[in-house]
Amino acid sequence: MDAFFVAVELLRRPDLRGLPVVVGGTGSRGVVAAASYEARRFGVYSAMSSAQARRLCPNAVFLPGDLHLYADYSERVHEVFNSFSPEVEGVALDEAFIDVTGSVQLFGEASSIGVQIRDRVLSDTGLVCCVGVASNKFLAKLASRAAKPKIVDGQIVDGPGVFEVTDDYASTFLEPMSVRSLWGVGAATVEKLERFGVATVADLKQLERRVLTGALGQAAGSQLFDLARGIDPRPVVSSRDAKSIGHEETFAEDIIDLGELRTHLVRLSDAVAARVRRADVAARTVSLKIRYSDFSNLTRSFTPEAAVTTGQAIVSALDRLLPQCEIERGVRLAGVSVSNFVESQVQLTLDTVDSEPSDGDWMDAAEAIDEIRKRFGNKSIGPLSAMGHGRDLGESPWGPSH
C-alpha cells in the first residue's frame, strides 16, 4: 500500500488531499509513522523524528494516528487478497505476499491478477495499492517498489501500479540496483562489499560464492549470492495453515510412570487422528504438551517425513518427543495436537504399479475403524495399548474430556 496510514486518513479527511500530511507521534519525542508523497517531496520519511520532519516541512499537517482504524482497513484489504488466493502471508498491516500459483486457472495470469487485486482494493476500500509480480518473494518485493510513485527532482511521478519482473527480465532489472536493495544488506555488509569494489548487483555477480561466504559467513554469503541472481527459495507461508487440532487432558492424579503416560497419549492421538480424518486433511506437525505438577509446561513439536492421518503415525512422532519429558516431576496434564494441514491426497506414481502396500501403512485400517465406529459406536474398537491402567473403556472411551 502507498503511505497506508496517510491514505486511510485521507479517506475521512478528503480536504487534506494534495497537502503534505504526516502521521506519527506529535510530541517532542515523536517519530514519523507515515508521510504523504507531498511531504516526502520535502525529504520527510517514516522513522524520522517528528521534530526534524517539522523543520523540513513546516506546513505539513500532523495527525496523531488511529491504529484501530488502520487495522479495520487492513482487514478489508486482506479480504480482497483472500478472495484471489488462500495462500496469503501477511507481512504488515499494509503488506502481504500472495501465492497465486493455484489461482491462475481461475483469474488469469499473475500480472492480470495483480491488476484485478489493485482494482478490487480501490473499489472495495478506496485505497491505492501497488503490486509487484514475480516468481519469488524477493523479486516480488522489489517489483512492488518499482510499481510505486517516485519523487524525482522534488516532483511526484506516478508509478505503473502493477509491475512484473519475469524470470527473463530479472537480471536486467537487478543488475543496475545498489546492493543496499537486497534483503539482509545493511550498513555493515555494504562496508564489507565496498572493500571488494561492489556497489551494484552487477558488481556483486562478479564475485564467486566462496568469496562471499568467506567474507560474510556461510548462510549470509550464500543467500546474497542467490539473491543477486534473483533466486529466493522461501515459500509463501499462509496464515490459514496455523490452525491446529488437539486434545488435552488433566489427570485426577499426577502421573509418574512413562508407560502410563504413553497409554493416555495413544488414546488422545487416536481421537485427534479421527478428527483429522473427518476434516479430510493430513497434518505435517505433531506437538506434545506436558504440564508438570509445579505447573511448568513443556511443549515440543516434531515434523515426520510424511503428513499424518492415523493415531499410529501420531504416536510414532510422539515417541520421538517423549524422552524429553521428565516424568519423575509428575505430569498433571498432557496434550496432543497436530497442525500445518495439507490435503490428504497422495498422487500414485508409475513405481507403485504392482507393488505391495508399504509397511506401517495404517490408512486402510484407519478407514475401516472409522466405518466400524460409525456403525457400532466409539467404544466398539480401539488401540489395545490405550486400554488398562484402571481406566474403564466404557466411561472414557475415545473422545477425551476437554
Added chain:
Amino acid sequence: MKFRCERQALADALAIVVRASGSRTASSPVLAGVRIEVKGDSLSLACTDTDQIITCTIPVQGINNGVSVPRARLFNDIVRSLADGAVEVEVVGEDVVVSGGRSNFNVPTYMAQDFQVLPPAAAPDTSTNAEEFADALRQVARTVKNQDDHPYRGVQISHDADGVRLAATDNFRMALRKLPHSKILAVGEKVLVPGRALTELERMLPLSKDLVIRWADPTITFITGTASLTTRTINGSLPDPKMFLDAQYPNTLTVNRELILEALRRGKIVLPSSIGLKLHLSESGVRMEAADRDLGRTEEDLEAEYTGADLSITFNVDYLMAGIEVVETESVRIAMKDSRSPAAVWAADNEDYSYFIMPIRA
C-alpha cells in the same frame, strides 16, 4: 556480407529459428545471437543454446558473401517492425545495418567465430509423414516431465514388432502414440529426445509433406522443408509401457469428449490447490464430485455410459483433462480396474493413442 530480400520472408525464417537462442546472461553471450550467412543467393540462419540448434535457409538476392551474428531477439524485433517490402541487410564495421522503407537500424554484433554450431547428425535419411508426426507430438509431448536433468524429460521414439511408437511420461501418467505406417528407425531401436526440442519441432511442423530424421547418438536431426533442428539426445530410456498395455481394464466409461471436458472444467473451479477430482461410477449413473476445504464443492451427474463394477476413483483433474483433450474422436473411453490401479484413456474406436494415468489415493 550484404543481401536483399522481402521483409516477410526474413521475418518468417527468423520466427522459426529465434526461439532456440540462448539467454543473454548465459556464460557464453554469443548464444543470444542469430548467425546469418550469405552464400550466393542463399541466406542461412541459425540459433543455438548449445543443446539444440535450429537452422533455416531462404533464397535472397545475395550481394556480398559473409557471416554475421547480431543479437537474435533484437534483430527479430526490428525485422518484424519494418514496413512490408524490400529489406536490405549489410555488415558495416562491427554493426549490421538493417534498412527497410524509410527506417534503418544499426545493430551491434557478436564475434562470429565464437558461435559454436552443433553439427547435424551424421546418419542416413529416414522419413515419415510430417503431419502425422506433428499430430503424434501434440498428443504425447505435453506428458513429458518438465524438469531439467530429469531422466523422463524426453519423448521416446521406438520401433519394435508393433511398429513405431512415441512415448512420454512424468511418472504420474504415460502417453503413447503409434505411427502405424512409419518406417523411421530400425526394429529394436529407440531414442529419447528432449521434450523441449520437440515442442519447438511441433511448432515448426509441417513445413513439408515429409519429415526427415537422421539419428546418430549423441545427436538427432529433424529436417522439414528448408528448416532443420538438431538436438542432443538423452541417455537412458522410459519405463516399459508393457505394464499398462498388458493390464486388464474391466470397467469402462464411454462419454462425449466435449461433455466431460466441460464438466471437468467446472469441477476445476473449486480445485485450484487440491487437485483430486472424484468420479463415482455405477451402471445406474455417473457422478463427478470436486471439493476443496476453502473453495467449496460441486457435484454433477454426467450423461455417460458405464459398464462394470461400482467404483469411486480420484484423479488429478489436470492430468485427466490433458489426456482427454488430445483424443481425436467425438467420444472417449476411460477404462479402469480399481481406485488404486492405472486407468486408460482411449479414442472411441482405436488404440493408436493411449494415455495411462495413475489415480490419487484419497
